[in-house]
Amino acid sequence: MTSISAGTASVPRRRSGLRFTDRRKLFLFCLAVPAVAYVIAIAVYPLAQGIVYSFYDYNLLRRGGRMTFVGLENYRELLTDATGQRALINTFAFTFGAVVFEFVLGLGLALLLWRDSRFNRIALAFLLIPVTITPLVVGLIFRALLAVDYGYIGYYLAEWGITDPRGLFAGTSTALPTLIFIDIWEWTPLVALILLAGLKSLPGDILEAALADGATPAQRFRLVILPLLLPTVFLALVLRMMDAFRVFDSIFVTTGGGPADATNSMMVYGVKQGLQFFNIGYASAIGNVTILCIAFMAAAFALLIRRADVRANET
Amino acid sequence: MSVTTLDSRPARAPSRRRTALQQRVLRERTALVIILIIYMVPVLWLVATAYKPPKDMFSSPPTFIFEPTLHNFRRVFEVFDVWSLLKSSIIISLGSAVLSLLLGVPAGYALARSQSRYAIVIAYFFLAIRIVPIIATLIPFYLMMRDIGLLGTWWAVILVNTTLNCAFVTWMMFSYFRSLPKDMEEAALTDGCTLWGAFWRVALPTVIPGIIASALFCVMFSWNDFLVAMFLTNTDSKPLSVALLAAFGTKDITWGTLGALAHFSTIPIMLMALFLNRYFIQGVTRGVN
Numbered sequence: 393m394t395s396i397s398a399g400t401a402s403v404p405r406r407r408s409g410l411r412f413t414d415r416r417k418l419f420l421f422c423l424a425v426p427a428v429a430y431v432i433a434i435a436v437y438p439l440a441q442g443i444v445y446s447f448y449d450y451n452l453l454r455r456g457g458r459m460t461f462v463g464l465e466n467y468r469e470l471l472t473d474a475t476g477q478r479a480l481i482n483t484f485a486f487t488f489g490a491v492v493f494e495f496v497l498g499l500g501l502a503l504l505l506w507r508d509s510r511f512n513r514i515a516l517a518f519l520l521i522p523v524t525i526t527p528l529v530v531g532l533i534f535r536a537l538l539a540v541d542y543g544y545i546g547y548y549l550a551e552w553g554i555t556d557p558r559g560l561f562a563g564t565s566t567a568l569p570t571l572i573f574i575d576i577w578e579w580t581p582l583v584a585l586i587l588l589a590g591l592k593s594l595p596g597d598i599l600e601a602a603l604a605d606g607a608t609p610a611q612r613f614r615l616v617i618l619p620l621l622l623p624t625v626f627l628a629l630v631l632r633m634m635d636a637f638r639v640f641d642s643i644f645v646t647t648g649g650g651p652a653d654a655t656n657s658m659m660v661y662g663v664k665q666g667l668q669f670f671n672i673g674y675a676s677a678i679g680n681v682t683i684l685c686i687a688f689m690a691a692a693f694a695l696l697i698r699r700a701d702v703r704a705n706e707t
Numbered sequence: 708m709s710v711t712t713l714d715s716r717p718a719r720a721p722s723r724r725r726t727a728l729q730q731r732v733l734r735e736r737t738a739l740v741i742i743l744i745i746y747m748v749p750v751l752w753l754v755a756t757a758y759k760p761p762k763d764m765f766s767s768p769p770t771f772i773f774e775p776t777l778h779n780f781r782r783v784f785e786v787f788d789v790w791s792l793l794k795s796s797i798i799i800s801l802g803s804a805v806l807s808l809l810l811g812v813p814a815g816y817a818l819a820r821s822q823s824r825y826a827i828v829i830a831y832f833f834l835a836i837r838i839v840p841i842i843a844t845l846i847p848f849y850l851m852m853r854d855i856g857l858l859g860t861w862w863a864v865i866l867v868n869t870t871l872n873c874a875f876v877t878w879m880m881f882s883y884f885r886s887l888p889k890d891m892e893e894a895a896l897t898d899g900c901t902l903w904g905a906f907w908r909v910a911l912p913t914v915i916p917g918i919i920a921s922a923l924f925c926v927m928f929s930w931n932d933f934l935v936a937m938f939l940t941n942t943d944s945k946p947l948s949v950a951l952l953a954a955f956g957t958k959d960i961t962w963g964t965l966g967a968l969a970h971f972s973t974i975p976i977m978l979m980a981l982f983l984n985r986y987f988i989q990g991v992t993r994g995v996n
Binding site: 415416417419420421423424426427428430431434435437438439441442445501504505507509511512515516517518519520521522523524525526527528529530532533534536537544577581582585586588589634637638640641644645658659662663666667672675676678679680682683686687690 | 732735736738739742743745746747749750752753756809810811813814816817818820821822823829832833836837838839840841842843844845846847848849850851866867869870871873874877902903906927930931933934938948951952955962965969972973976977979980981984987988991992
């Protein structure tokens with residue numbers, strides 16, 4: 393940590409002309425500047441460059457990597473091209489499926505873990521293991537387990553005729569749901585953990601009052617717990633939504649976007665276009681559309697939270 | 708945070724309902740055990756495969772009973788330079804964690820203590836960085852690193868990972884410092900403590916749990932990433948995650964070898980998260996209260 397002190401040694405400690413409040417402002421400013429400057433240089437600047445590239449026909453492998461201005465052509469192509477549309481639809485479907493199931497199952501799990509006991513604490517610690525495993529490895533585990541010839545799950549599913557004999561990842565209609573299932577498996581404990589923290593911070597007296605009023609468990613849940621839990625619910629949904637929309641690792645190692653683009657997501661498509669075909673302009677457009685979608689959904693969630701907050705305060 | 712550790716459930720009615728309660732707890736625990744089994748099976752499979760002899764690996768139907776062997780581990784060390792991969796993973800994740808803390812902790816403090824109305828705007832700016840998909844910055848960054856000659860080095864990966872990590876640390880520490888009363892710092896300042904001293908010796912020691920949680924998440928993020936590392940490193944600087952993927956398909960690699968290699972890439976993080984469970988949970992639930 394010594395480099396912090398070196399970096400701020402320039403802060404005037406006893407400069408006589410400066411008032412204390414000004415010195416303090418300057419001090420705080422100097423503490424914040426490195427991080428802000430860093431993020432601007434390494435995230436905002438490339439982001440701005442990406443926006444510029446997206447208006448150009450720019451491919452490193454074609455015409456010596458010369459850039460030609462094409463206006464909104466990259467965006468038009470992305471939204472009209474069958475592969476691009478497929479990627480957008482897949483990503484939305486994946487996000488929706490994953491977030492809804494993770495929320496419902498996560499809420500159930502959180503309610504199961506609510507009672508504060510040693511057993512539950514240990515169970516939670518173990519349930520959080522999937523969250524720590526590299527998504528890459530999770531993808532590989534399921535790829536192996538679901539393999540039709542030697543996988544412990546895939547073999548019997550195919551053998552008993554439940555699934556396509558070529559396996560879940562080979563069918564255009566089963567591949568995406570399978571990937572959603574993997575995402576649910578990996579991230580439900582995280583959602584449960586966030587909701588559990590919300591449950592544990594609920595005011596105890598209100599719950600007791602509901603119990604004393606003779607409310608049934610279902611009533612208590614619907615009328616008392618859920619409204620109070622709403623801000624936490626939104627937090628969990630927003631966090632998962634943002635991550636699910638950027639799904640890459642698990643798809644990349646299992647199907648690579650196939651079969652026939654059935655599991656192509658925005659990130660997978662963008663990485664293929666940008667870092668395999670070096671189609672920089674088009675890939676930048678994909679990246680920017682992804683940001684716009686996430687920002688739009690996050691804003692919609694924020695509005696919902698505010699409205700729910702207002703309603704909660706009124707009642 | 709003390710509230711969160713308390714059981715906020717209403718106290719149960721006295722003993723006549725006790726057996727009903729016990730039955731309920733039993734039902735809840737049975738459900739939890741089933742869920743735990745669903746969660747442990749894939750993880751145990753990964754561990755078990757590594758000890759499976761090659762002849763059982765692709766047997767169809769799959770076999771459940773086999774003679775454990777260390778063959779896969781020997782093979783992993785033949786094919787991969789495991790120590791070099793491990794070294795890359797450690798350098799990348801620790802490097803990014805240290806850099807993120809150096810940048811993010813002071814920034815979080817400054818934003819929490821500033822009276823300026825821009826402070827909250829800047830704090831939300833850091834939060835917003837989180838939603839940026841890596842693909843939007845990776846391509847321009849790739850070109851940038853190519854131009855300044857850092858492509859293929861650990862630095863390139865550390866620099867990219869640090870943007871997301873540093874934004875995360877700043878936001879997290881902002882919320883920790885904000886929930887910390889200013890009184891102690893004010894008192895120290897009146898007693899003649901320097902501004903730096905008020906930050907370093909008074910405020911900082913009280914947020915050590917937040918720093919540990921931040922560090923844990925930074926290490927986890929960089930360790931588990933493979934997309935950034937895949938495009939920015941070369942054979943000498945690639946970490947474990949990239950090797951895992953490269954191992955798959957290109958070389959004569961069985962699932963057993965992969966399982967053995969996965970031991971090195973998952974167990975350190977798993978153990979860290981289990982031992983630092985308290986901080987892990989704090990890090991995730993920070994935004995709730």
